[in-house]
Amino acid sequence: MHTAEKIHDQASGTNAMDAPYLTSLNEPQRAAVSQTEGPVLVLAGAGTGKTRVLTTRLAHILRSNKAFPGEVLAVTFTNKAAQEMKERVSHLLGGAPVDGMWLGTFHALAARMLRRHAELVGLNSNFTILDPDDQNRLMKQLMENEGIDHKKWAPKAMIAMVDRWKDKGQRPQDLSADEGGEAAGGRLVALYGQYQQRLRVLNACDFGELLLHMITIFRDPQNADVLGEYQRRFKYILVDEYQDTNVAQYMWLRLMAKSTDPERPSNICCVGDDDQSIYGWRGAEVGNILKFEKDFPGATIVRLEENYRSTGHILAAANGVIRNNEGRLGKSLFTSGDHGDKLIVRGLWDGEAEARWVGEEIEQLQNKGWSLSQMAVLIRAGFQTREFEERFIKLGLSYKVIGGPRFYERMEIRDALAYFRVIAQPADDLALERIINTPKRGIGASTVQTLYAYGRSKGISLHDAIMDLTQTDELKPKMKASLMKLLDDFIRWRDQMGVMKHTDLAAQVLDESGYMAMWQSSKEVDAPGRLENLKELIAGMEEFENMAEFLEHIALVMENRDGHKAESISIMTLHAAKGLEFDAVFLPGWEEGLFPSQRSMDESGLRGLEEERRLAYVGITRARKRSFISFAANRRMYGSWVNAIPSRFVDELPKDHVEVQSDQGLYNAGRSTHWDSSGSSVASRRSATVTDRKVVSENGTEFSRGDKVFHDKFGDGVIINIDGHKLDIAFNRGGKKRVMDSFVEKITE
């Protein structure tokens, strides 16, 4: 034990070493908890209690008076995990709520800091946090100004690239002009620069910028006192899911974790598992966890090997899959529990049959007394929810889609929020633009263009541009009156902000703006529902102190409506399931192209495939007792039927630990037989034909399934099957035809 710790213990007069919570840990876990001083890395596989260690460690630090709550920085991956950790800690400490901790996601914590120091980077402390939709719209505007074709270069894709740069901590000035490659006609870096400028004018930040601004502040020698304050404040730093931190997050952490006294290394504890790194596409760097020892010399590495979550068969199956990845740190895992039941692997005819089967299995488990809340369907991509939802509705099974369509993404909610945002922060152009003509005020697109053009020429916001132009005669009188009315409304509402209760103000705004009336008089079928949602929105605001707090919550916490629905099965993506556990887990859609995702492999090759495999590992290891893996031989894609072959991950499951239960021998047949969908005119019906994955035509073009092609006579289509040089193509104009590869051209976007 470190000397410092002893001193603390004596000083506080508390002997925390016999605290009750320590008895619920195994030996290495306890070591990781009680070694509070110096850098510690807990590197361990799934279900070994990493999160439990981190939570207990936090409780231990507080309980032994080593730090006040406000002196601990604890970073979690999701807001939900932060919430849970807060509850667990307070529970471990006897139940009283623990307030004042710096506990949250990277973004939530950075936002909290940035509100305090906004002026150091030229922002006002009431800056707006843009959501992804705002980002896209802003990018689109910039591209239109620059005359860049936003159909050829999707603004969303451009923003994705900008976000990746931000993940790496790269600002426009850190990039050479050609770093964007062909994107946006070779001008992406320039666009990035303009985008940053606009953020400043809008007094706004996007997600990545929250961290980048804090890094900028910390690095500026002029602000040494600010950095010093945080370095001294945070006596202990704890980070969960360290394998999925990106470069910017890493830099931010390192700046704060830098010890002010070389004699006393920083007390940072990170936990993670390189095999569970699944956010590479978002800039996460597994390298961060690999170099921990180098970054923090003298670090203690704790390995946990006992898995407390899953049965032997589940662990063995997961290990069998992940073993196929190269360059792993390698960890051993064992369980003292039973083998349990083998994993079920089942091939089915199509997605509908798959959903039906899953439904049956769920009902059987229910009949055995298992709880729906302890079951989950884990999918690869959002669109897969549909067939399960349809099936569950038919069966009357209660379910919740985690991370599905979110409440705040609904049109009417976004509109209402836009009003609130403009009240809170007048320079929020994107919000103002959204509602400037909603409800209809006769302010059309061309007027907005005029206003923007003026604002751009003066370097001011839309709001200020309106202020200026309504003082002149440049606008038509009608337009001018309309704009002045709106401006006056906002000024009046803004004056009320400090006076009126925020929920009352919200109701008043929606009423006086005519927004409520717009829906009340609407004949649309969903108008009543929208009004209902608006009411709910205002009711939900009650939980918050004021408007600013409410808006902050909306921006940072992506919350889900039915998240609390008890006794229902969860449907969510594998990504969203990270860190969770269920008695029974269903893993549908294990087909090549879907899982592993074709796109991931096309974009990132082997790296992409390995990340997909880690996703499979994460999925399997979410299960405590039962795991059901399935694949379908036929999938509907863009309305036409596509036949699918089982995922390579199915083959990687060790035979001894799975029970294969496939319909009509689909397990093997799926990969060698062409399956006709019921009655549709697939050309190869006459015989079971061989499906090839790829073919290279005489003239050297490579065709794969899913490729878009053009045929002189039939037009555009998609390759659904390949048999030597013969391609089965679903043509957009209708009909599926079998043609020779030499007759079609590949369309490359």
Next chain:
DNA sequence: GAGTCACGAGTTTTT
């Protein structure tokens, strides 16, 4: 400037 229709693109994964 507002409303209607047709075409086109899309399916990863999210703080």
Next chain:
DNA sequence: CTCGTGACTC
């Protein structure tokens, strides 16, 4: 197939 965008007309 389904949603959203953009072009066209009144």
